[in-house]
Amino acid sequence: MRSSAAPRGTAEVEAESKHAATVDLRSDTVTRPTPAMRRAMAEAEVGDDVYGEDPTINRLEHSAAEIFGREAAIFVPTGTMGNQIAIKCHTRPGQEVICEARSHILDYEMAMMAHFSGCIARAVPGEDGILRWSDIKRKIRPKTYYVAQTGLVELENTHNMGGGTVYPTEVAEEICDGAHDAGLPVHLDGARVFNAAAALGKPVAEITRKFDSVMFCLSKGLAAPVGSLLVGSRKFVDQARVYRKALGGGMRQAGILAAAGLIALEEMPKRLHEDHANARWMAEELAKLRGIKLDAKKVATNIVVFNVAGTGKTSAEISRALAERGVLINGIDPENMRLVTHMDVDRAACGRALEALRQVCG
Ligand code: TLP
Numbered sequence: 001m002r003s004s005a006a007p008r009g010t011a012e013v014e015a016e017s018k019h020a021a022t023v024d025l026r027s028d029t030v031t032r033p034t035p036a037m038r039r040a041m042a043e044a045e046v047g048d049d050v051y052g053e054d055p056t057i058n059r060l061e062h063s064a065a066e067i068f069g070r071e072a073a074i075f076v077p078t079g080t081m082g083n084q085i086a087i088k089c090h091t092r093p094g095q096e097v098i099c100e101a102r103s104h105i106l107d108y109e110m111a112m113m114a115h116f117s118g119c120i121a122r123a124v125p126g127e128d129g130i131l132r133w134s135d136i137k138r139k140i141r142p143k144t145y146y147v148a149q150t151g152l153v154e155l156e157n158t159h160n161m162g163g164g165t166v167y168p169t170e171v172a173e174e175i176c177d178g179a180h181d182a183g184l185p186v187h188l189d190g191a192r193v194f195n196a197a198a199a200l201g202k203p204v205a206e207i208t209r210k211f212d213s214v215m216f217c218l219s220k221g222l223a224a225p226v227g228s229l230l231v232g233s234r235k236f237v238d239q240a241r242v243y244r245k246a247l248g249g250g251m252r253q254a255g256i257l258a259a260a261g262l263i264a265l266e267e268m269p270k271r272l273h274e275d276h277a278n279a280r281w282m283a284e285e286l287a288k289l290r291g292i293k294l295d296a297k298k299v300a301t302n303i304v305v306f307n308v309a310g311t312g313k314t315s316a317e318i319s320r321a322l323a324e325r326g327v328l329i330n331g332i333d334p335e336n337m338r339l340v341t342h343m344d345v346d347r348a349a350c351g352r353a354l355e356a357l358r359q360v361c362g
Pocket of ligand 1: 026027028029077078079080081083104105108156158160189191192217219228
């Protein structure tokens with residue numbers, strides 16, 4: 001069994017070197033910087049960001065705050081660090097964080113909410129990863145001294161393991177309003193919030209306006225090599241800067257990275273619909289294969305999660321056979337797999353991956 005977050009196995013690496021044109025659908029994190037990004041990186045004006053003196057980082061943070069309609073933003077090396085800093089800022093040790101049962105903060109962030117913030121997750125299952133206020137309301141702990149108190153509500157949009165599903169804006173806003181009435185902040189893991197915005201046809205500022213903080217990644221569908229941002233109030237971001245430094249995330253002349261990030265932020269969101277169309281097409285074709293189960297109509301962004309139990313093979317066996325044909329797709333568990341479309345995989349490459357899937361699963 002291999003998770004999508006797992007390092008590449010020998011079979012995959014060997015296959016990659018054998019095939020000049022490997023189709024890598026393991027994640028949108030595998031995208032490489034564009035020529036424009038590489039040029040901008042080479043020419044970036046830099047300074048020491050711990051002193052607040054890197055002009056390119058300052059420009060990126062300013063631009064992110066403006067795009068999200070917030071007071072401030074902070075550049076962090078990874079989405080994981082951004083999420084964990086947000087949890088630390090919003091909570092106190094001994095509290096609970098309400099999140100979806102397959103959320104990234106719970107399943108892929110190394111138990112850091114316990115390790116770093118001293119909190120436990122109150123995991124709530126949601127259909128396709130999407131929670132409703134009625135699910136959350138029931139899990140808020142009563143205000144008595146003898147139970148751990150709820151400190152934070154966290155949502156994920158798009159929901160990764162839910163299959164790139166998108167929160168309808170009114171559902172997310174009802175949760176934010178309900179949580180705020182209960183005195184609770186709400187953090188958004190918006191690693192792929194630009195995909196959500198593209199699917200909804202709305203600006204990110206509009207779909208995230210009620211959240212207290214938002215983390216989003218430059219290094220996924222937006223194709224930057226490194227980096228994420230955390231946006232929120234000035235007070236929140238000032239506190240986040242303290243925790244970023246404490247975690248060793250004060251990166252000095254990281255304007256080199258921010259230069260690529262600015263292109264990712266300002267230029268790349270407009271092409272995400274191509275990835276979504278490719279994912280939907282792959283889902284429709286996959287649904288025709290015997291032994292594979294998925295509802296292609298639910299594929300709204302760039303992630304396709306599908307069940308392979310009916311093929312009589314495990315996801316690891318399928319992964320290996322695909323890798324031999326130059327196609328990389330990982331399993332989530334023995335019965336389920338995830339493929340993610342992105343800028344470095346065009347329609348023709350998706351077609352080649354489908355052909356390999358037909359050979360292996362059909
Ligand atoms: N997701 C990765 C793996 O860790 C699973 C991927 O390949 O999809 N939030 C969400 C919703 C994410 O999907 C990820 C990365 C993160 C946070 C963390 O971002 P990084 O990898 O920059 O720490």
